[in-house]
Amino acid sequence: MYSKEEAKKIRLQFWEQFGKRCEIHPLLRERRKKWMLHRTKIPGVALRFEADRTDAKVILELSQRNEDKRLKAFEIMQNYKVILEDGFADALIWEFFHEREDSGQEVARIYNVLPGVNIFRQNQWLDIFNFFIENMVRLEENFLQIRDILKEELDNYQ
Structure with a gap:
């Protein structure tokens, strides 16, 4: 087990090495x-990266404070699920309700996960880095295909 300060230092090293x-x-x-x-x-x-003691995730996060608008954004994304999931070996995980640990904020998430890795095991960092890079590139490219549609529909939503 690591102290709070040791854990913070390891996380910082992880993100520096990822950069x-x-x-x-x-x-x-x-x-x-x-x-x-x-x-x-x-x-x-x-779009977010997340890594902890159990897994690593590449996330498309919807964090509108207005729950109706967040639901609308999630529904629009679901309409383009085929585009968002293109190129991923497994289906993305679609989670309408998630409470962020760092802020308690309610968000919706669409993500891919690499299970069984631990940010505190340096020998797994390369696997996490490669997962992050390959999957975020794919998620960004897929998102860009629907970004303008999503923006327009959300702008028109009252």
Whole structure:
């Protein structure tokens, strides 16, 4: 078991090493901005990485505070499920309700998971990094195909 300070240090090292891996990965070398993340051009829609003691996730998160608008965004995404899941070996996990541990905020999530990995095991970092890169590239590309439609429909939603 790690102290709070030790765990924080390991997490920091993990994300620093991930950044270095992104700099040299062939899929990312030519990109000016490595990841879209919060720059989706749609308020309340973000892409996220998450890793903990049990798994790693690549997430498309809907965090609109208005529950009706979040439900509408989730429904729109479901209409384009075939596009969002294109290229993934297994179906993405669709979770309408998730409470974020860090903030308690209610969000909806669409994600892919790599089970059985632990951020505190350095010998698993490369597997997590490769999972993150391959799956986030795919999720970003698929999201970009429907982004304008989602933005327009949410802008028109009252």
